[in-house]
Amino acid sequence: MLRFNLFSSLFLAIFLLLLMHFCYITPISCPALCHCHGDLQHVICDGMGLRRIPRVSEATRLLNLQRNDLGMVPSGAFRASVGLVSLHMQHCALSEVGAHAFRGLKNLVYLYLSHNRISSIKPGAFNDLSQLTYLHLDHNHISDLSKGVFSPMINLFNLQLSHNRLKELRAGTFSGAKDLRWLHMSSNQLSTLQPGSLDHVENLAVLHLDGNRLSVYPSAAMSKLRVVEELRLDGNPMRTIPDHAFLSFGRYMEKLHLNNMSLEKFSDAAFSGVTAVKSLHMDNNRLRSLPRSLNFSSITNISLSNNPWSCTCQLAALRRWMDSSRNRPDAVCASPSSQKGKQVQDSPAFSSCREKAKRAKKGTRP
Ligand SMILES: *[C@@H]1O[C@H](CO)[C@@H](O)[C@H](O)[C@H]1NC(C)=O
Numbered sequence: 001m002l003r004f005n006l007f008s009s010l011f012l013a014i015f016l017l018l019l020m021h022f023c024y025i026t027p028i029s030c031p032a033l034c035h036c037h038g039d040l041q042h043v044i045c046d047g048m049g050l051r052r053i054p055r056v057s058e059a060t061r062l063l064n065l066q067r068n069d070l071g072m073v074p075s076g077a078f079r080a081s082v083g084l085v086s087l088h089m090q091h092c093a094l095s096e097v098g099a100h101a102f103r104g105l106k107n108l109v110y111l112y113l114s115h116n117r118i119s120s121i122k123p124g125a126f127n128d129l130s131q132l133t134y135l136h137l138d139h140n141h142i143s144d145l146s147k148g149v150f151s152p153m154i155n156l157f158n159l160q161l162s163h164n165r166l167k168e169l170r171a172g173t174f175s176g177a178k179d180l181r182w183l184h185m186s187s188n189q190l191s192t193l194q195p196g197s198l199d200h201v202e203n204l205a206v207l208h209l210d211g212n213r214l215s216v217y218p219s220a221a222m223s224k225l226r227v228v229e230e231l232r233l234d235g236n237p238m239r240t241i242p243d244h245a246f247l248s249f250g251r252y253m254e255k256l257h258l259n260n261m262s263l264e265k266f267s268d269a270a271f272s273g274v275t276a277v278k279s280l281h282m283d284n285n286r287l288r289s290l291p292r293s294l295n296f297s298s299i300t301n302i303s304l305s306n307n308p309w310s311c312t313c314q315l316a317a318l319r320r321w322m323d324s325s326r327n328r329p330d331a332v333c334a335s336p337s338s339q340k341g342k343q344v345q346d347s348p349a350f351s352s353c354r355e356k357a358k359r360a361k362k363g364t365r366p
Pocket residue numbers: 211235236260
């Protein structure tokens with residue numbers, strides 16, 4: 001009896017050892033329904049009807065789970081996959097990213113979560129993602145970002161948040177993401193960018209805020225940005241651009257998009273400090289004039305159509321630029337009545353303007 005017990009427990013021990021060997025020591029084989037390449041380095045399970053996240057080994061660098069109805073990312077789902085560099089989970093009907101969802105993914109550089117139904121991201125969801133550089137969260141239902149949610153991502157470079165339901169940005173939203181260069185937040189419902197909301201991402205180069213509900217230019221939030229090269233504000237219902245709006249990054253800003261905003265006026269010093277702008281777009285607004293602070297010397301591409309331009313000497317700088325440029329941007333005079341319907345470029349209203357500018361310099365202007 002004793003011998004039998006000894007024998008059976010020995011047998012059990014060997015059996016368990018063998019089991020452990022196959023499960024943990026030898027590489028896990030290619031998950032069912034997936035394709036694997038390069039010794040399991042790439043595991044492709046695109047649109048395979050998976051309902052659970054498959055286990056992949058440490059050897060796997062890229063895991064493509066697009067178009068599977070996964071619903072959620074459970075805590076520790078990638079515990080065994082610490083070698084992952086690129087994780088694709090677009091179109092997976094994900095509704096939540098739980099705390100510790102990506103625990104252990106210390107080598108992850110690319111994380112694609114676009115086109116899901118994510119409405120909330122639990123604090124700590126992105127812990128461990130210190131190498132993450134590209135985070136795609138566009139086309140989801142995110143309405144709120146908790147303070148510091150991105151702070152583990154000290155290497156984040158490109159953050160895609162367009163087509164969500166964000167209503168405001170609060171101070172500290174991006175704390176820790178000090179290397180962020182591209183921030184896309186087009187087509188949300190943003191009506192407020194609180195002062196301090198962009199303070200931690202002062203190195204932003206590309207900022208897309210088009211298709212939101214900003215009715216006032218968020219001067220305070222923008223004032224910490226230093227090197228913005230491209231700013232898009234199209235479609236926000238702003239009636240005016242205030243003085244010094246772009247001052248803190250004016251030496252870098254090359255592209256400015258202000259189409260379709262119901263803009264009526266630029267403050268006189270709106271463009272102060274702007275010295276590099278090459279591409280300026282202002283179609284579909286209610287502009288009659290351009291401010292004195294706008295220097296045309298760097299501009300190579302301008303669009304101005306669908307505005308009720310007032311063809312008087314205050315547009316003389318624009319006309320001079322047009323005369324010296326090969327471009328022929330559409331811009332039609334709405335006033336004075338003698339010029340109504342004429343292209344700015346063809347209107348005779350500017351023929352005597354140079355003289356006036358000279359006289360103004362001599363201080364004879366009233
Ligand atoms: C202009 O903006 C309005 C309101 O934001 C939007 O509904 C419309 O589709 C936009 N039009 C174009 C041509 O972008």
